[in-house]
Amino acid sequence: MSVFIASCAQISIQKPLNDEWFYIPVHYDEPFVRAIDPDYKPFINPIAGRRMGLIMKRAIATSMTALADASLVQPDAIVTATGLGCIENTEKFLKTLCYEGESCLQPTYFINSTHNTIGSSIALHKKCHGYNNTHVHKGISFESALLDAMLQFELGKIENALVGAYDEMTQDYYHLLDKINMWDGTFASETAVATVLKKNGDIELVDLDILYKPEKQLLIDRTNLLCNKIGISTEDIDLLVTGKNNNKENNVVYEAFEKSIGLENKSETYKNIFGESFTSSAYGFYYAFECLRKGRSPQGKDVNNILIYNHYKNIDHSLILLSRC
Amino acid sequence: MAAVYVTGTGIVTGLGYGKRVTMEALRKHQSAVCEIKYLDTIHHELPVSEVPFSNDEMMHILGINDNIPMTRTALMGRLALKEAMEEAGLDPQKQKTALVSGTTVGGMDKSEKYYHDFLSNDIKNMYISTHDCGTCTEMIAGQYNGFYMMTTLSTACSSAANAILIGKELIETGRVDVAIAGGSECITKFHLNGFNTLMILDKNNCRPFDKSRTGLNLGEGAAYLVLESEESVKRRNVKPLCLLSGVANHCDAFHQTASSPDGEGPYLAMTDALKDAMLSPGDIDYINAHGTGTIHNDLSEGIAIMRVFGEKIPPTASIKAFIGHTTSAAGSIEGVISILSLIENYLPVNLNFKEKIDELSFTPWHDDTMTHRPLRHVMSNSFGFGGNDTSCIFSKLKEEQ
Numbered sequence: 001m002s003v004f005i006a007s008c009a010q011i012s013i014q015k016p017l018n019d020e021w022f023y024i025p026v027h028y029d030e031p032f033v034r035a036i037d038p039d040y041k042p043f044i045n046p047i048a049g050r051r052m053g054l055i056m057k058r059a060i061a062t063s064m065t066a067l068a069d070a071s072l073v074q075p076d077a078i079v080t081a082t083g084l085g086c087i088e089n090t091e092k093f094l095k096t097l098c099y100e101g102e103s104c105l106q107p108t109y110f111i112n113s114t115h116n117t118i119g120s121s122i123a124l125h126k127k128c129h130g131y132n133n134t135h136v137h138k139g140i141s142f143e144s145a146l147l148d149a150m151l152q153f154e155l156g157k158i159e160n161a162l163v164g165a166y167d168e169m170t171q172d173y174y175h176l177l178d179k180i181n182m183w184d185g186t187f188a189s190e191t192a193v194a195t196v197l198k199k200n201g202d203i204e205l206v207d208l209d210i211l212y213k214p215e216k217q218l219l220i221d222r223t224n225l226l227c228n229k230i231g232i233s234t235e236d237i238d239l240l241v242t243g244k245n246n247n248k249e250n251n252v253v254y255e256a257f258e259k260s261i262g263l264e265n266k267s268e269t270y271k272n273i274f275g276e277s278f279t280s281s282a283y284g285f286y287y288a289f290e291c292l293r294k295g296r297s298p299q300g301k302d303v304n305n306i307l308i309y310n311h312y313k314n315i316d317h318s319l320i321l322l323s324r325c
Numbered sequence: 326m327a328a329v330y331v332t333g334t335g336i337v338t339g340l341g342y343g344k345r346v347t348m349e350a351l352r353k354h355q356s357a358v359c360e361i362k363y364l365d366t367i368h369h370e371l372p373v374s375e376v377p378f379s380n381d382e383m384m385h386i387l388g389i390n391d392n393i394p395m396t397r398t399a400l401m402g403r404l405a406l407k408e409a410m411e412e413a414g415l416d417p418q419k420q421k422t423a424l425v426s427g428t429t430v431g432g433m434d435k436s437e438k439y440y441h442d443f444l445s446n447d448i449k450n451m452y453i454s455t456h457d458c459g460t461c462t463e464m465i466a467g468q469y470n471g472f473y474m475m476t477t478l479s480t481a482c483s484s485a486a487n488a489i490l491i492g493k494e495l496i497e498t499g500r501v502d503v504a505i506a507g508g509s510e511c512i513t514k515f516h517l518n519g520f521n522t523l524m525i526l527d528k529n530n531c532r533p534f535d536k537s538r539t540g541l542n543l544g545e546g547a548a549y550l551v552l553e554s555e556e557s558v559k560r561r562n563v564k565p566l567c568l569l570s571g572v573a574n575h576c577d578a579f580h581q582t583a584s585s586p587d588g589e590g591p592y593l594a595m596t597d598a599l600k601d602a603m604l605s606p607g608d609i610d611y612i613n614a615h616g617t618g619t620i621h622n623d624l625s626e627g628i629a630i631m632r633v634f635g636e637k638i639p640p641t642a643s644i645k646a647f648i649g650h651t652t653s654a655a656g657s658i659e660g661v662i663s664i665l666s667l668i669e670n671y672l673p674v675n676l677n678f679k680e681k682i683d684e685l686s687f688t689p690w691h692d693d694t695m696t697h698r699p700l701r702h703v704m705s706n707s708f709g710f711g712g713n714d715t716s717c718i719f720s721k722l723k724e725e726q
Contacts, residue, residue, distance in 0.1 A: 078576070083457060083459070084457060085479070093515065093519065094436065094437060094440055094515060095440070097437060097514060097515060097518060098437065098440045098441055099441075101367070102366060102367050102368065102514065102518050103367070105518050105519075105521075105522050106522060107519070107522035107523050110515075110516075110518075110519030110522055110523070111519075111523070111581050111582050111710075112581070113519070114429055114479070114481050114710055114711070115429060115458070115479040115480075116429075116479055116480040116481050116709065116710065116711045116713055117581065117710075117711060119480075119711070119713075120576060120578075120581065120710070120711025120712055120713060121581070121711075123576040123578040123711075123712065124578050124579070124580070124581070124711075124712075126578075127578050128576060128578055129575055129576055129577070129578050129589060129590065129593055130575065130576065131574050131575065131576075132480070132574065132575070132576035132711075132712075132713055133478065133480060133487050133490075133491075133574060133713075134478065134479050134480050134713075135476060135477065135478060135479075136457070136458040136459060136477050136478070136479040137458070137459035137462065137475065137476045137477040138457060138459035138460065140459075140476065141459070144476040144477075147476075148491060151491070151494040151495065151497075151498055151500075152494075154498045155494060155497060155498065172444065175444075176443050176444070176453050177453070179443075179447065179450050179453060180450055180453045180454050209474075210474045210475075210476065211473065211474055212424075212466075212472045212473060212474050212475045213472075278457070315463065316459075316475070
């Protein structure tokens with residue numbers, strides 16, 4: 001059984017819903033940049049839109065775009081990833097609770113605060129009664145959602161899936177996470193990436209692994225196993241996409257891995273273009289997809305096989321192998 | 326399809342810590358729903374089912390050093406995980422083991438307490454990083470080493486059921502040998518007030534599947550199931566408790582918080598769980614219903630049950646009048662209780678039932694003179710906000726059926 005990536009769509013700090021970033025990326029010097037929102041009118045009726053937070057609008061716009069690009073009307077499965085969920089509404093409800101007490105709360109922010117509001121809104125929008133799940137595990141939320149979709153494919157339960165990663169960031173929450181050094185050596189942004197997976201196509205999602213506090217050797221072994229699945233060796237990997245930023249502690253883990261599989265000179269990064277959030281690794285996946293679609297990387301490497309490696313605080317690690325047939 | 330076994334379970338709810346106390350209370354019809362004691366709230370008019378320990382008491386039971394930042398959800402999770410691991414006799418370092426956990430509130434108990442501090446000073450910064458759901462799972466895992474992978478699900482009140490689904494599929498696809506799946510959730514002011522603004526909390530004890538029902542009572546707790554492949558069961562030479570024979574997930578896609586009048590999501594979840602288990606509706610001997618006690622849920626679920634089971638509706642009961650609605654943990658808490666029911670051939674009753682719902686063809690299982698009968702397959706339903714509906718089926722081992 002093979003799974004292919006039919007489409008990807010993004011809303012980010014780059015121009016939304018297109019690939020202009022690939023050629024002329026916008027550079028930022030600020031510590032926190034919010035995403036550039038497109039006009040949502042083509043995707044959401046303005047009355048419904050008024051009740052929706054930005055994260056939900058972005059989820060719907062990227063999902064609709066990815067589905068249209070994949071010529072798919074209704075997905076068999078909707079699998080969503082988010083680190084913090086609808087943090088803007090969560091914060092609004094929390095602030096009212098903390099500063100005005102328990103007697104003057106309104107339901108709207110609460111209803112739209114749960115993590116699965118995103119995935120279920122997409123289902124509601126598409127009247128989609130199929131499989132629907134939401135993964136919320138920090139830096140591997142997106143990879144968990146991808147793995148979930150892979151499980152459904154492998155068990156023959158679905159023919160296609162819509163997988164998305166979404167995180168929004170507020171000024172206050174940026175500040176809170178800054179206090180615990182989340183943004184050291186990087187800059188905060190927001191995530192909205194949707195991808196459609198199918199059982200046929202040109203760009204294969206070969207497989208992926210999620211690992212908890214892995215030993216160095218396990219990462220090497222798993223990389224070799226991923227390569228074996230399509231009969232290649234690590235030497236055949238044309239590009240390694242990593243979550244490197246300007247944080248020494250973060251980068252040293254990537255550097256050790258690159259060295260261990262001999263890919264020091266083949267790595268490129270995406271966080272410098274898209275910024276950092278719990279689900280920013282979805283941009284790494286999107287980066288790799290665009291490279292394979294175009295046959296080359298932004299830095300000019302010819303690519304057929306791409307390995308994506310991410311870790312979150314050296315605790316949760318993920319490996320994804322993509323290949324162009 | 327490869328069989329998935331359950332080789333250990335752990336549970337903590339308002340009824341207490343452990344499987345034995347849980348079943349004893351169910352048999353004695355002791356409800357844990359009463360006035361709020363541990364949560365600092367003004368809403369004492371709303372009865373709840375709280376785990377009968379303070380955080381300090383749980384730290385003491387677990388032997389945790391006072392200086393580690395721990396949330397209530399993580400503490401309850403640790404208690405349940407400990408019981409499950411001990412029963413399964415499991416060392417995660419010796420087999421490829423995943424931990425899959427469900428929660429929605431995560432560390433909200435601390436965030437709502439210290440939010441002002443977060444924004445204005447640095448004295449409670451250690452709780453900023455315990456807010457998110459993934460951290461909660463890693464805190465629960467903290468007492469053990471060697472997990473191969475870990476992830477967290479959040480689909481509101483079906484989170485733990487979806488964790489069970491992922492655990493099962495990780496084993497079926499051969500990705501891991503063992504998956505510990507479940508969930509944990511403490512009551513917070515955040516969701517107590519949230520549910521209250523939705524006007525779905527009952528000021529009296531809840532009455533699932535009763536004509537007079539007006540809402541739910543919140544509960545808290547945690548439970549984990551050790552799921553294991555046949556090969557691993559043989560290799561470790563352990564006797565499984567039962568089979569996790571079927572799980573399915575569907576979306577109601579009707580409304581963000583309310584259930585559809587035709588129960589489409591629940592209907593699809595139950596139907597597909599039967600298909601996954603290769604069973605027909607007539608094989609189900611008992612349904613542990615979601616049965617929250619709200620007007621919409623019980624009607625929608627009841628109609629879905631009628632659509633699936635037709636004229637022959639198996640004994641169906643909600644145990645939420647015992648333990649409240651334990652939200653994200655409900656799927657595994659009620660999953661563990663379903664397993665205990667199956668093993669002990671005991672059918673917990675639906676407390677507080679008096680009068681049938683007009684639109685439904687059946688009354689819930691409430692006759693306490695008939696609570697023992699041989700059980701082969703038990704279905705457990707968990708439905709969440711957003712229409713995230715999941716149904717699990719537990720079966721006796723083939724040789725015991």
